[in-house]
Structure formats: structure tokens, C-alpha cells
Amino acid sequence: MSSIRSRDVAAVAPSFLVWTGFFFAPILYLLVVSFWRVRQYKLVTDASFDNYLLAAGEYRHAIVFTLVLAALVGVVTTVFAFAMAYMIRFHAGRFGNVLLFIALTTLFGGYLVKIYAWKGLLGSTGIINQALLAAGLISEPISWFLYSPFAVVITLVHFLLPYALLPINAALRGVDDAPIEAARDLGARPSRILIDVILPQCERGILTAFALAFFVSAGDYVTPQLVGGTDTFMIGNFIQSQFVNRMNAPVGAALAFATLLMTLFVVALVSLLYRRILKACAT
Amino acid sequence: MTLRTACWWTFGILSAAFLVAPLALVVAFSFGENPHATLPFGNPTLQWYRELFAGDDFLAALRNSAIVTSCVGMLSAVLGTAAAFGFTAIDRKVSRLGVQLISLPVMLPPLVLALALATAFSATRIPLGLGTVIPSHLIFTQPFVLLIIYARLTSFDRSLIDSARDLGASSLQIFCTITLPLIAPSLIGATLLAMAISLDDFVITFFTIGGGMTLPTLIWGMLRTHLDPTINALGTLVLVLTLGLSVIAFKLTRYRG
Numbered sequence: 001m002s003s004i005r006s007r008d009v010a011a012v013a014p015s016f017l018v019w020t021g022f023f024f025a026p027i028l029y030l031l032v033v034s035f036w037r038v039r040q041y042k043l044v045t046d047a048s049f050d051n052y053l054l055a056a057g058e059y060r061h062a063i064v065f066t067l068v069l070a071a072l073v074g075v076v077t078t079v080f081a082f083a084m085a086y087m088i089r090f091h092a093g094r095f096g097n098v099l100l101f102i103a104l105t106t107l108f109g110g111y112l113v114k115i116y117a118w119k120g121l122l123g124s125t126g127i128i129n130q131a132l133l134a135a136g137l138i139s140e141p142i143s144w145f146l147y148s149p150f151a152v153v154i155t156l157v158h159f160l161l162p163y164a165l166l167p168i169n170a171a172l173r174g175v176d177d178a179p180i181e182a183a184r185d186l187g188a189r190p191s192r193i194l195i196d197v198i199l200p201q202c203e204r205g206i207l208t209a210f211a212l213a214f215f216v217s218a219g220d221y222v223t224p225q226l227v228g229g230t231d232t233f234m235i236g237n238f239i240q241s242q243f244v245n246r247m248n249a250p251v252g253a254a255l256a257f258a259t260l261l262m263t264l265f266v267v268a269l270v271s272l273l274y275r276r277i278l279k280a281c282a283t
Numbered sequence: 284m285t286l287r288t289a290c291w292w293t294f295g296i297l298s299a300a301f302l303v304a305p306l307a308l309v310v311a312f313s314f315g316e317n318p319h320a321t322l323p324f325g326n327p328t329l330q331w332y333r334e335l336f337a338g339d340d341f342l343a344a345l346r347n348s349a350i351v352t353s354c355v356g357m358l359s360a361v362l363g364t365a366a367a368f369g370f371t372a373i374d375r376k377v378s379r380l381g382v383q384l385i386s387l388p389v390m391l392p393p394l395v396l397a398l399a400l401a402t403a404f405s406a407t408r409i410p411l412g413l414g415t416v417i418p419s420h421l422i423f424t425q426p427f428v429l430l431i432i433y434a435r436l437t438s439f440d441r442s443l444i445d446s447a448r449d450l451g452a453s454s455l456q457i458f459c460t461i462t463l464p465l466i467a468p469s470l471i472g473a474t475l476l477a478m479a480i481s482l483d484d485f486v487i488t489f490f491t492i493g494g495g496m497t498l499p500t501l502i503w504g505m506l507r508t509h510l511d512p513t514i515n516a517l518g519t520l521v522l523v524l525t526l527g528l529s530v531i532a533f534k535l536t537r538y539r540g
Contacts, residue, residue, distance in 0.1 A: 008372040011369030015362045019388075019422060023399075023422045027396075029402060030398060083298075092291070106306065108525060111483055112521075116514070121308065125320075127320070219395060226506060
């Protein structure tokens, strides 16, 4: 069966045709467009790096702000998901299955509904402010709950938590009990066991969870637009606006690819540093 | 119960509440008389659902969503399953690379994908509509079917097929009487999952549909214009459909996280 039969090629072909026509070719075209220009609402095909220089200049702050906010979302989501997965693995019993079921169920549904639910929750007349007022903890509604970076972070963490939980849960389930018990019998503290035994074995799951949360946050424009207000413009908003309002696809495309490159760089950096950070924590 | 266990349980219950509460509130508001997203909910009512179902926009969006979701579900099932069969028959190294390539669109931010598609459609002068939405959805739904069926086929008992062939069954007979019945639960599950993902998609749909609307783009329109209380009824409907499809899908594929 080492040679490839024509029947198998025919079986894979339709899938690859759709992939080529509606994914590979359009992405490649967008990459080419990112080097072009727009003059009088028409694409001009003279290639230059001007759009990328614009991304590195005028839009540098927006890209950096987006990466920082996305990294924050990535870290918060990963830590939260790890705590949940840790509880499911070591402390929850059957309740763990309930948590996993909730995460699985809410995984693929209600993207927009989740965002606008937070819009209602966080508003100055929203339920959270109502509850805090009723409890007497605050005397007037907290206005920075909504239309702020805080709102963007909490909304994205809520949306991404199920995505982060699954890979970390799978990784923790694969951790063997024996070395943990051995370490405990030898008198290691729980924090020591976590850093020396558990976290090194969960490297892939944790990095996958972080990368997923980081990528999605860095590329999102709907959340900042709906709950971020005027001071939380993320790069997605600028990209979207270049296409929709300014009809400038080249600049939008260059911004998209520049951001994509930066996110890949950050994820590669985090992957490289993971072991070193653990080692630094251990000493 | 020790103090430590109690702390972990409190954390677990709070995180479950964090995940569920925002969605539960949308559902609760959709059945209450209070038109604002504040407490109390007010008396129970179906008023918002009546208003929603009376709107022409909603009926058009529901129709479009039904067309897109069912076409995307069926096409993903056929393409993903065919590809999974092809990949299981060829060399492991080649097939792993192929599966990863097909799965690539899922890793990319939807906005980049949406803009690439919109730009390409405009350059090739393909008119936008449901005909452009369906293949656009297909590229990020077919990987899920492929991955699920591929995993099912690699854990498959080959001796059944070998003995059927030894007894003189044709390839078609083997497929119809052995393979298909065995993978049917995974296949239905994978198809429903593809449908849930398609039904819920907003970003790609928004950039590839042109003038029309689906349920998510209708929600978006309602959010942009005014605070319309029927949005909670619409949101509940989308939640019930997408989460319902997901639950059945995970039950059928026996995926437990």
C-alpha cells in the first residue's frame, strides 16, 4: 500500500479543491494585495513595502496595544482554565464531568450572544452594578465596567475559556499519578509538585491553550467594537475599517499580515521560554 | 470535607456560574416582560417571541440560515468523509500533513479569512450571496468532519473488512453494509457539529453574504441600530439551536473532552 492509488487521490481531491479555491488562493491573493496601493478607489498593482511601513509606523501603537491586551487575555484564560482542569483532575470527582460538559456545550455556540450578554451585564444599569448597589458595596454605578479594556478582557476570557480548558484537561489527564504520589511521599510541597512534576508534562496543552486564546483575541474586532468603547480600539477594528469604510484593502491586508506575523513571533517566544520560566520558578 | 476541598468546590461552582450565567440571563430576559436588561425580569411572557416571528427580517434570516446550515452540513459531511477515507488509505506521514493543511483555516483569525474571501470575490467579480457564503463556511467546517472521521477510521477493526473481502464482497457492499453503519454515529455527530459552527458564524458570513442576512448578522444589525428587546428571543433561539446541535454531536461521537 506504499504507492498512492488514484482512488484515494480522488477521495481527497474535492476537499483540497475547496481548500485551494476558497482558502489558499484568497489568502495568497490578499498577501499580494498587501503590497499594492489604492488610487481613486481602484487597486493599483505597483508593489512596495509602503503599507508595511505604515503598519510599523502609524499603526505601531495599535498593534502593540492589541498584542498586550491579547497576551493578557491569553494568560488569564490559560491560568483560569488550568485551575479548572486541575480541579477536575484532582479534586472534583463527578462534578468535574459537569464542568467539562458545560465547557463542551458552550464551545461552538452563541459567539455574538455571549458578547452582547456581557454588554447587558456590565452596563451602568446592568445586573452587576445593580447587585453591587443593592448590596451596599458601592454608592453609584461603576462606569468603567463597560466600554473599557476591562470589558473586552472579561468578555474574551468568557468566550475562550472552554477552548483553553479542553487541551489543558487532556494534558492533565495524561499526567501519571505515580510520580506525583512519589514526590508527595518524599515530602514535596504541592507547589513544588506542580512546578517540577505537573507543569512540565502539560507543556503542550498549556501552550496550545495560550496560543488559541492569544490568536483569537488578537484577531477579534467584534468584541472591542461592542464592549470596548472608544478607547479600546484593537488592530482588528482598524483592519475592518480599512476594508469597510476606507475601501483600502492593501493597507488593511498589510495590517492583518503584520499582526499575524507578530502573534506568531510572540507564541514562538512563549514556547521557547516555557521551560526556562518553570526552571526559574523552581529555584 | 476538608477546607481545601471546600475551596476547590467553591471555585468550581463559581467558574461554572461564570460560564453559564451570561447565557442563562439572555434566556431569562427573553421570557420576561421587562424590556431592559435589568432585574426584575417581570412577569413571564412570550411577547418578544411573537414580535420576533412577526418580523419579515427574521423570517428571511431564518430561511437563509436554514439553507446555508443544511448545505454546509451536507457538503462538509461528504467532502470530509471522502477525504478521511482517502487519507487513511495512504502513507501516514503524507496523510498527517494533508490533514494539517486542510485544518489550517480553523487556526486563522476569522477576520483575515473573511477579508481574503471578500477581496478575492470582488477581484473575480463573483456576485456575493448565499452561493459565496456556503463554500466560505465549508473551508472551516470540513476540517471538523475530517478530523472526527479520520480518528474513527484509524481506530477501526480492519479484520471485519478483510474477512468481508475474503468472502467475496465488493467495495461498495463493504462500504454500505460494514463501514458506513459503523461510522454512522460519528458521521452524524460530525455533521451536526459542522452545522452548529456554520449556524453560529458571524464574521465570515458578514463579509461574504453581500446584502442578505442570516440569524447572526440579524443579531448584529439589531445591536447596531437600537436596543430591541426581541434580540433576547433571537439570541435564545440561536443558543438553543447551536448548543442543541453540539450536545447531540458530542453524545454521538462520545467525545468527553
